[in-house]
Amino acid sequence: MAQNRARTALLLVLLAVLGWTNDLAAQADEFGCTDVWACNFNPTATEDDGSCDYQSCIGCTNQYACNYDPGAIYNDGSCEYLSCVGCTVVEACNYDPDALIPNLASCEFTSCVGCTDFTACTFDPEATLSDPTLCIYPLPDYDCEGNLTGCGGCEPVFITDLPAVEVGCVGDLPLEPVGEVLAATGCTDDPLDVKTFVVDATSDYTLNVGTTADGIGPDGAIRVFGLTALGLANSDYFVESYPLLVSRYANGLAVVTGQVENTMNPSLKWNVHLVLEDPLMGDEWLAQDPSHGFVTAFGCSVDTASTVTYRLNAEHSYLIGTGGLDGSYLQLSHMPFNESKRFQLGAGGNSVNCNYGFGGWFAWSGRVLDEVVSGMTGDLVIDLGEDVLNEVPCGQEATVHFHHALNPDCGLFTEVPQLFVRADVTAPVWSNANCASEVALCFDAELGEAELPEPCDFEFADECSEEVLTELTESVVSGDPDGQPDAPFVIQRTYTGTDCSGNAANFVQTLTFDGSACPEAPASPVTKPSVSKIQPRPGARSGAVESDGASTPLMASLWPNPTRTASVVDINASPGETVTVRVFDLAGQEVDAYVVAGGANFRTERITLSTAHLTSGCYLIQASTAGKRETLRWVVQH
Numbered sequence: 001m002a003q004n005r006a007r008t009a010l011l012l013v014l015l016a017v018l019g020w021t022n023d024l025a026a027q028a029d030e031f032g033c034t035d036v037w038a039c040n041f042n043p044t045a046t047e048d049d050g051s052c053d054y055q056s057c058i059g060c061t062n063q064y065a066c067n068y069d070p071g072a073i074y075n076d077g078s079c080e081y082l083s084c085v086g087c088t089v090v091e092a093c094n095y096d097p098d099a100l101i102p103n104l105a106s107c108e109f110t111s112c113v114g115c116t117d118f119t120a121c122t123f124d125p126e127a128t129l130s131d132p133t134l135c136i137y138p139l140p141d142y143d144c145e146g147n148l149t150g151c152g153g154c155e156p157v158f159i160t161d162l163p164a165v166e167v168g169c170v171g172d173l174p175l176e177p178v179g180e181v182l183a184a185t186g187c188t189d190d191p192l193d194v195k196t197f198v199v200d201a202t203s204d205y206t207l208n209v210g211t212t213a214d215g216i217g218p219d220g221a222i223r224v225f226g227l228t229a230l231g232l233a234n235s236d237y238f239v240e241s242y243p244l245l246v247s248r249y250a251n252g253l254a255v256v257t258g259q260v261e262n263t264m265n266p267s268l269k270w271n272v273h274l275v276l277e278d279p280l281m282g283d284e285w286l287a288q289d290p291s292h293g294f295v296t297a298f299g300c301s302v303d304t305a306s307t308v309t310y311r312l313n314a315e316h317s318y319l320i321g322t323g324g325l326d327g328s329y330l331q332l333s334h335m336p337f338n339e340s341k342r343f344q345l346g347a348g349g350n351s352v353n354c355n356y357g358f359g360g361w362f363a364w365s366g367r368v369l370d371e372v373v374s375g376m377t378g379d380l381v382i383d384l385g386e387d388v389l390n391e392v393p394c395g396q397e398a399t400v401h402f403h404h405a406l407n408p409d410c411g412l413f414t415e416v417p418q419l420f421v422r423a424d425v426t427a428p429v430w431s432n433a434n435c436a437s438e439v440a441l442c443f444d445a446e447l448g449e450a451e452l453p454e455p456c457d458f459e460f461a462d463e464c465s466e467e468v469l470t471e472l473t474e475s476v477v478s479g480d481p482d483g484q485p486d487a488p489f490v491i492q493r494t495y496t497g498t499d500c501s502g503n504a505a506n507f508v509q510t511l512t513f514d515g516s517a518c519p520e521a522p523a524s525p526v527t528k529p530s531v532s533k534i535q536p537r538p539g540a541r542s543g544a545v546e547s548d549g550a551s552t553p554l555m556a557s558l559w560p561n562p563t564r565t566a567s568v569v570d571i572n573a574s575p576g577e578t579v580t581v582r583v584f585d586l587a588g589q590e591v592d593a594y595v596v597a598g599g600a601n602f603r604t605e606r607i608t609l610s611t612a613h614l615t616s617g618c619y620l621i622q623a624s625t626a627g628k629r630e631t632l633r634w635v636v637q638h
Contacts, residue, residue, distance in 0.1 A: 039073065066100065093128065117267045118234075119324035119369065135267065140326065151327065151410035154187040158194075158416050162403065166423035169464035170202050173399045173420050175251055183405040183414070192405040195315050197275055200251035202397040205390050210244035210256065210382035213359070215297060215352030221382050222260045222270060222319065224330065224364060226375040232368045234264035244272060244382060246358060252279045254310055254345070256358075256380065259322070267324035273404075273415070274332065274380065275316035276343055282307040291340045295361075300354040307346030311339065312362055316404070320413045321368070327411040330366040335376065343380070350381050357383045367411050394466070394500030397422045424501035428468045432459035432507075434564060434638040435495075436615025439511045440586045442518035449485035450513040453562070453616045453637035460497035460505065468497040479513070488515045509616075516586055518618055518633055554579055554623040554630045556604060562635035563611060569621060569632075571605045573598040577625050581607060583634070584620045591619070611636045 032045030039057035059072030066084035086099030086106065093112035113134070114127025120135035121144035138144050141152030159182040167173055177196040184191050199205075212221040220237030221244060227233035244258035254276040262268035282304030286292050294302050314333035321328030335341075343360030344350075350357030359381045365374035392398075404415035435456035444451050458470040472495055479489025491511040498504040556570040573579050573596045583592035591614060596605040609621070619634045 091129065117265055117324055119267065132267070137267075137324070149327075151407075151412065152187065154185045154407055154410045155412045156183045156192050156405035156407050156414040157186045158183045158403065158405070158414070162401075162416055162418040164419040164421060166421055168422070168424050168426060169466075170397050170422060171464070173202055173397060173422065174198070174401075175200055175399055177401060181403050183403075185407050185410075192407060194403055194405050196401055196403045197253065197313070197316050198251065199247070199249045199253055199255065199400050199402070201249065201392055201399060203250045204392055205250060206248045207388045207390055208246040208248075208358075209385040210240070210246050210258070210358060211385075212239045213350040213352050213355065213357050213381045213383045215381075218263070219352060219381060220260070220263060221380070222272065223379050223381060224319070224375065225377040227368065227373075230368075230371070230373060232371065232373070233262055233268055235262050237263045238268075238270060239263055240382075241266075241269060243385075246382075246384065248279075253277055254279070261323070265324065269321070269323040269325060270319040270330075271322055271413075273316070273318045273320060273413075275313045276310035277313050278311045280309050280342075281305065282309055282344075282346070285309045285342065289340070291338070292342075293340065294344060295341055295351040295359075296348050297352050297354060300348040302344070302346065302348045307344055307349055309342035309344055310360070312343060312360065316402075317362070318406070318413060319364070319366075321411060325368065327370075328366070328368040329406065329408070329411040329413060330364040330368070330373075330378075331406075332362040332364055332378070335361040335363045345384070350383060351379075352381055353383070355383045356386075357381075367408065395422060395424060395502065422501070424464065424499065424503060426463050427503035427505040428460035428462045428497040428499055430459065430495065430497065430505060430507035431461040432456055432638070434611065435459075435507070435509065436617070436636075436638055437507075437509055439509065439616040440618065441511055441513040442516050442586055442618045443486055443513070444518050450481070450489075451635075452491070452511060453635070455493060456495065456509065456616075456638050458495060458497065462497075462499050464499070466500060468499055471496045471498075477510075481513075486515065489513050554625065554628060555581075555621065555632055558621065558632050558634065561633075562637045564637055565611055567609045567611075567634060569607050569609060571596045571607060571623060573603055573605055574625075575599065575601055579605075580624050582622045582624075583609065584622065586618055586620075609634070611638070 030044060030046040031049040032042030033040050033052035034045045034048040035041055035052045038052035038054055040051065040053045057071065057073040058076040059069035060067045060079035061072045061075040062068055062079045065079035065081055067078065067080055084100040085103045086096030087094050088099050088102040089095060089104065089107045092107035092109055094106070094108055109129060112128045113131045114124030115122045115135040116127050116130040117123060117135050120137055122134055122136045141149050143149055175198055177198065181194045181196060182191070183194045210221065212219055218237050221240045222238040223236055224238070225236050228236050238260035241259040241261045244256055246254060246256050248254045256272055256274035258272050260270050260272060282294070282302065286304060294304065296302050312332060312334040314331065317332040319330040319332065341361060343358065345358045347356050348354045350359035359379060361379045363376050364378045367373065398419060398421040401418040401420065402415055403418060404413065406413050439453060441450040441452070455472055460468040460470065462468050472493065474491060474493050477490040477492050479487055481489045481491065493509040493511065495507040495509070496504055554572055556572050558567060558569045561567055571579050571581060575598055577598040579596040581594040581596065582590055584590055592609065594607050614636050616636050616638045619636060621632045621634050623630045
């Protein structure tokens, strides 16, 4: 056992000695450059192997020098400061992307200036700075070589005469196209299709200005995606040359007009002509189909109850080229075809920001720079200014019929508005037949003056059945009714009715007092009839009412008095006695007469006195028999 332990201890000592010896051997194997001044000094090397390098780390150590070497440790005096000096202005013709030290004085901006519009005859493909004054364009209907393009004078021409039409009443203004309208090409007389839409200006309409809606990326009021890929535009984005105009009318049409230009090449312009129809509030439209939805920008919400949705009308919606796009056109149609999305007008409606705006998606097809084109994606994206209500005064109502035609071979478009305007020249007509033009007055001793009748009711008939504004003026023609009420005088009342077009009509009523006193009332009191009252019926003559007893007065009652239309007078006729009833005006002229014949018994005859044929004023009713006469004063006030 002891021997084994001794052997084990000896073995461990030998192993330890061998391990130490190996460590020494490993340390002795670390070769490298041990010179701290060398470029490749190895701080872990234990044995220099002669590899020290003193050249590779020598260079320019000045970081501001053109040849600065970030790996150099020792400066060898080679730093230079000229080779990296240059123009650092990106827009300059000699911009040097490798220049490190700016030399703005060396920048020049003339050698690369030229016409950058590819539609111009003088287009310079190498020009990087645009000078529009260097762009020369062909004359209309000619190419750059002066050759006639074949579309000279080929604009659509309307054959049908389209004069302004005047009507009297609002109801006569047409809201649908009237008759056939013909148009043809101006150069070949080939017939063209004519389309017509009508805007309703019979009531107030709303206007808004529209400008490009800015979102998180490139934007334009009109975006036609795909034109750039086809090589037909410098950009797919078009911004307004001046604010667009959005007009919304009472018949539901919204019309967008104006001009837009390319963001990269302003000479490429479109005249905008969009017509939208079938307005529906957002809530109503969403409720129609579960597939319906709104398009909004990230983080924006839409108040569907106040947002109006529209459908784009393909018959009337175009982009018509002008400037560099002269002779081009695009016809626009609603997208998507299933109408699960619509044009949106309201807060967040333009779909790129949360502003009050208008936007929607359209497809396009047509002819651009002599190429037949089409695309599925384009849109209107505009912010709207505040609503401006354009009030249409009564009497100035109108409808406007816009007739347009397109020559698709030449991209030429003509639109002619035809006005249907209201021109009411007929004044209202006085229609109160119960208002007398001449009224005779008498002096009432109890009142101490001549009593004036109440003014007549205003009754004017307007040919358009519209409200008539009325006015009553009263003037003294002669005499002094206030200062000398018992002396003769003449008063004139003028009843004026004016329609909303300003046409006025007058009815003049003359009140004349010649100084005559009103007749005295009968000595016996005038009592109401003992029988039930009968509602007066103008024009009726008489009706009999039996009575059980005799009555002393010939005229038992007169009611109503004064009156406008008719009065009832009860005449008492004794047996075998005839009562004659006469009505006189103050001039003593008999204007009406009745005869009540007595019967076998005492009876009361009721007579209805009509005023239909009488003028306003005082009248005397006289009832008489062979031995008796009574008189009552009767006042007619129309």
